[in-house]
Amino acid sequence: MASLGEENPNDTLIFMDLAIEQAKLALDSLEVPVGCVIVEDGKVIASGRNRTNETRNATRHAEMEAIDSLLQQWREKRLSASEVAEFFSKCNLYVTCEPCIMCAAALSIVGIKEVFYGCANDKFGGCGSILSLHSSSSEPLMSGGAPPGKGFKCTGGIMASEAVSLFRNFYEQGNPNAPKPHRPLAHQATQ
Ligand SMILES: [Zn+2]
Numbered sequence: 784m785a786s787l788g789e790e791n792p793n794d795t796l797i798f799m800d801l802a803i804e805q806a807k808l809a810l811d812s813l814e815v816p817v818g819c820v821i822v823e824d825g826k827v828i829a830s831g832r833n834r835t836n837e838t839r840n841a842t843r844h845a846e847m848e849a850i851d852s853l854l855q856q857w858r859e860k861r862l863s864a865s866e867v868a869e870f871f872s873k874c875n876l877y878v879t880c881e882p883c884i885m886c887a888a889a890l891s892i893v894g895i896k897e898v899f900y901g902c903a904n905d906k907f908g909g910c911g912s913i914l915s916l917h918s919s920s921s922e923p924l925m926s927g928g929a930p931p932g933k934g935f936k937c938t939g940g941i942m943a944s945e946a947v948s949l950f951r952n953f954y955e956q957g958n959p960n961a962p963k964p965h966r967p968l969a970h971q972a973t974q
Pocket of ligand 1: 845883886887
């Protein structure tokens with residue numbers, strides 16, 4: 784059988800399906816539905832979903848949740864910085880939407896091996912849509928500065944329609960935390 788590389792295409796779909804499951808959990812919690820899993824050696828070792836509303840912290844994207852859960856596991860095992868770097872270099876991330884600029888920079892800094900994503904992130908995408916932080920040869924962000932991290936291989940468009948339909952569900956059900964400029968609320972007493 785012909786192989787497209789070391790990643791088995793069936794595995795890619797299986798892991799993206801698990802990322803979609805995480806995104807559905809986010810949707811159930813009225814969060815923007817983005818989910819991810821981190822895989823090492825064919826095994827899911829961490830998962831994450833967007834928790835920005837729950838935590839009232841705009842940086843708690845799915846990828847950051849998964850990275851932090853790994854760092855926590857490895858801290859408990861008292862791994863050294865070089866051991867952590869070694870681990871990340873063997874990990875692949877599957878995420879339903881293209882990592883944003885913040886997450887793409889973080890993934891590049893921790894040295895993730897490879898990223899697979901679903902739909903593109905036209906507003907904030909850091910893997911080609913707005914910036915190309917996955918590409919180590921990309922232009923430095925700041926004059927005199929090096930691009931953060933060493934970059935990673937990145938493949939998009941995997942089960943993209945599933946990822947998009949979750950976003951559609953989310954916006955159709957109405958995001959209670961989003962500003963609604965078309966339907967101004969009556970002024971309410973604030974604390
Ligand atoms: Zn992000």
